[in-house]
Amino acid sequence: MARRRSQTPQKAQPTMHDVARVAGVSQMTVSRVMRGTGYISKDVKNEVVKAAREMGYVHNRLAGGNATYDNPIVGVVIPTMQNRVFNEVLSGINDTLVESGLRPVFGVTEYSLETEEDVVFDLLSWRPRGLILPGLEHTPSLRKIIAQTGVRVAEIMDVDGDPISACFGFSHAQAGEDMARHLIERGYRRFGLVGSQGGLDLRATKRFDAFSKLVTSLGAEVVARENDTQASSMEAGRKMTSALLDEPNPPDAIYYANDDLAAGGLMHCLANGIDVPKEVALAGFNGLGFLSALPKRITSTVTPRYKIGADAASWILRTSSADAGLKSDLGATLRIGETT
Amino acid sequence: MARRRSQTPQKAQPTMHDVARVAGVSQMTVSRVMRGTGYISKDVKNEVVKAAREMGYVHNRLAGGNATYDNPIVGVVIPTMQNRVFNEVLSGINDTLVESGLRPVFGVTEYSLETEEDVVFDLLSWRPRGLILPGLEHTPSLRKIIAQTGVRVAEIMDVDGDPISACFGFSHAQAGEDMARHLIERGYRRFGLVGSQGGLDLRATKRFDAFSKLVTSLGAEVVARENDTQASSMEAGRKMTSALLDEPNPPDAIYYANDDLAAGGLMHCLANGIDVPKEVALAGFNGLGFLSALPKRITSTVTPRYKIGADAASWILRTSSADAGLKSDLGATLRIGETT
DNA sequence: TATATTTTTGTTAGCGCTAACACATTGCTT
DNA sequence: AAGCAATGTGTTAGCGCTAACAAAAATATA
Numbered sequence: 001m002a003r004r005r006s007q008t009p010q011k012a013q014p015t016m017h018d019v020a021r022v023a024g025v026s027q028m029t030v031s032r033v034m035r036g037t038g039y040i041s042k043d044v045k046n047e048v049v050k051a052a053r054e055m056g057y058v059h060n061r062l063a064g065g066n067a068t069y070d071n072p073i074v075g076v077v078i079p080t081m082q083n084r085v086f087n088e089v090l091s092g093i094n095d096t097l098v099e100s101g102l103r104p105v106f107g108v109t110e111y112s113l114e115t116e117e118d119v120v121f122d123l124l125s126w127r128p129r130g131l132i133l134p135g136l137e138h139t140p141s142l143r144k145i146i147a148q149t150g151v152r153v154a155e156i157m158d159v160d161g162d163p164i165s166a167c168f169g170f171s172h173a174q175a176g177e178d179m180a181r182h183l184i185e186r187g188y189r190r191f192g193l194v195g196s197q198g199g200l201d202l203r204a205t206k207r208f209d210a211f212s213k214l215v216t217s218l219g220a221e222v223v224a225r226e227n228d229t230q231a232s233s234m235e236a237g238r239k240m241t242s243a244l245l246d247e248p249n250p251p252d253a254i255y256y257a258n259d260d261l262a263a264g265g266l267m268h269c270l271a272n273g274i275d276v277p278k279e280v281a282l283a284g285f286n287g288l289g290f291l292s293a294l295p296k297r298i299t300s301t302v303t304p305r306y307k308i309g310a311d312a313a314s315w316i317l318r319t320s321s322a323d324a325g326l327k328s329d330l331g332a333t334l335r336i337g338e339t340t
Numbered sequence: 341m342a343r344r345r346s347q348t349p350q351k352a353q354p355t356m357h358d359v360a361r362v363a364g365v366s367q368m369t370v371s372r373v374m375r376g377t378g379y380i381s382k383d384v385k386n387e388v389v390k391a392a393r394e395m396g397y398v399h400n401r402l403a404g405g406n407a408t409y410d411n412p413i414v415g416v417v418i419p420t421m422q423n424r425v426f427n428e429v430l431s432g433i434n435d436t437l438v439e440s441g442l443r444p445v446f447g448v449t450e451y452s453l454e455t456e457e458d459v460v461f462d463l464l465s466w467r468p469r470g471l472i473l474p475g476l477e478h479t480p481s482l483r484k485i486i487a488q489t490g491v492r493v494a495e496i497m498d499v500d501g502d503p504i505s506a507c508f509g510f511s512h513a514q515a516g517e518d519m520a521r522h523l524i525e526r527g528y529r530r531f532g533l534v535g536s537q538g539g540l541d542l543r544a545t546k547r548f549d550a551f552s553k554l555v556t557s558l559g560a561e562v563v564a565r566e567n568d569t570q571a572s573s574m575e576a577g578r579k580m581t582s583a584l585l586d587e588p589n590p591p592d593a594i595y596y597a598n599d600d601l602a603a604g605g606l607m608h609c610l611a612n613g614i615d616v617p618k619e620v621a622l623a624g625f626n627g628l629g630f631l632s633a634l635p636k637r638i639t640s641t642v643t644p645r646y647k648i649g650a651d652a653a654s655w656i657l658r659t660s661s662a663d664a665g666l667k668s669d670l671g672a673t674l675r676i677g678e679t680t
Numbered sequence: 681t682a683t684a685t686t687t688t689t690g691t692t693a694g695c696g697c698t699a700a701c702a703c704a705t706t707g708c709t710t
Numbered sequence: 711a712a713g714c715a716a717t718g719t720g721t722t723a724g725c726g727c728t729a730a731c732a733a734a735a736a737t738a739t740a
Contacts, residue, residue, distance in 0.1 A: 148396025
């Protein structure tokens with residue numbers, strides 16, 4: 001076993017050198033066996049694997065990264081952990097990455113661009129093979145450090161704007177307009193908007209802006225807005241819906257920033273005997289699976305969450321940096337339910 | 341700038357040496373500034389920080405870990421990403437870790453102990469400062485490699501058993517019994533159990549076992565079980581509830597493996613005019629926030645998810661490995677709602 | 681059988697960084 | 711002004727690993 005300088009709480013781990021000694025080969029041969037590269041005879045390979053297993057040796061991939069400038073890491077930034085949308089995005093990222101022997105390292109911004117800057121800086125200290133960032137909006141400092149380090153960046157969830165290198169998502173403006181057109185067609189004219197995160201969710205804002213603009217131009221109007229500062233949840237949706245409908249001239253249709261909020265709205269109506277969609281129509285966003293379990297299927301926009309994550313991850317994995325300026329619109333489709 | 345051997349797609353990053361040259365100091369001084377250790381004069385510090393910023397230098401923490409046997413990493417294993425419970429646990433872990441300048445690296449097992457073994461082995465190749473594992477059940481090989489490497493391990497979510505070193509959670513047996521006692525007290529006698537993951541969720545199994553045992557000993561009985569192989573969700577809960585209640589002699593109370601399933605059950609009853617709790621009582625598990633948004637507050641067991649994550653993470657951070665055999669029961673409390 | 685080719689193993693240098701120690705310099709006592 | 715501690719900076723060695731380049735051994739070819 002190798003001697004150690006520092007008195008870490010951990011036991012001294014064996015090194016390749018130790019394995020090599022036990023197996024009676026050179027350390028380089030052990031390295032080759034561990035990575036499965038180059039020529040190795042079967043006998044030696046077995047010998048090395050056996051010795052490693054017996055000693056409990058685990059390949060130290062980070063030390064190797066040091067020598068090759070290539071750590072098996074992708075930095076992944078998400079706005080929040082409190083939203084299931086990102087569970088699915090992360091699943092897509094994780095599955096794709098793990099398949100290639102890499103792992104994501106996460107950072108959470110809580111919807112703050114300043115925090116995002118800090119998080120990215122921290123993530124960069126891991127010398128990741130690439131970075132996955134939410135949205136196309138970033139601070140100038142963030143852009144600068146990205147440019148300086150030349151790190152590969154994939155932006156996800158949005159395509160309305162100019163990506164740093166490549167983006168994978170869908171058009172929120174389009175999604176907002178689609179929903180506006182649908183609701184107008186169904187005869188609704190007085191709209192309420194319900195969001196969360198105090199307007200910091202820039203993609204939701206894009207949807208709402210496009211929605212408002214279109215309904216206004218079609219002769220309808222947005223009569224009320226609610227925007228809780230707290231995280232999105234069914235509770236928040238229920239509370240805000242209640243507030244909205246208690247006003248003197250309530251809207252006849254409510255467009256929510258996401259399905260959780262909309263489901264909360266539906267629950268409020270259900271509990272208070274408000275007929276949906278006769279008295280008020282409800283529309284969500286994301287098309288999450290749980291909608292199908294609700295008493296009424298809520299109209300929503302289905303977004304390709306898993307695929308966004310998977311595509312972004314595999315773009316990072318592709319070594320060619322050829323496809324700069326790539327805009328991958330994975331599409332989001334309106335799914336009409338029983339609430340509009 | 342340093343010359344590079346390999347032709348990575350990334351731009352050549354400046355090193356401490358480069359920064360040192362620009363700032364006109366030794367590389368060691370740059371190292372000290374970056375880590376904020378030792379004595380550094382203000383002038384030199386400013387000079388170095390300025391140079392680093394201008395060059396876009398980012399401290400490479402992984403290379404340092406190589407020299408100190410101490411990477412800023414904690415390996416975190418979770419059964420699935422499809423369950424919001426783990427969002428909160430991860431939040432607790434992440435918040436605590438990031439505060440100390442570390443980051444979690446995740447692995448997902450999909451409720452398979454064999455996969456867990458592979459994941460842990462992979463995570464170990466990152467030489468993490470510690471590992472956080474779900475539950476107290478692991479394969480012998482897993483235990484062996486843990487023992488061999490001497491890595492610090494915190495087990496979470498359960499305290500019914502013997503931890504490798506320390507565990508943070510609550511007693512599932514206790515939770516199951518508490519619920520059993522409550523339902524018996526309310527007069528229910530014919531119980532249904534609804535789970536997911538095909539019984540692979542070992543903690544849910546512990547609850548169900550303790551529940552079944554107690555109700556049986558109190559003269560009641562478990563008359564039906566449903567156990568979907570797919571992931572837990574409201575949809576699955578609704579489907580299984582429907583199946584359960586369509587049988588000739590349906591249960592008068594259903595105990596679900598978690599709140600999502602229970603909420604799905606409630607939705608089924610709501611949509612089909614089944615009176616809860618008169619015709620059938622429903623009980624969930626976890627006490628998630630969204631329950632308060634449902635038309636009827638579902639009886640559940642509130643679990644300290646965030647705190648479990650936070651406590652486990654800060655135990656990992658504590659360097660003393662003194663407290664071996666630590667069992668931290670954070671408690672789970674029955675919360676009676678309107679569905680029982 | 682001699683030579684070229686392929687396969688297998690080893691040696692050397694060095695990745696970017698930090699611990700440990702050495703050596704200045706400064707300010708403070710007395 | 712001498713002595714001393716505190717402060718500031720540099721030098722050296724080496725972490726665990728891999729690329730690049732030998733060199734030896736096995737195999738194929740002429």
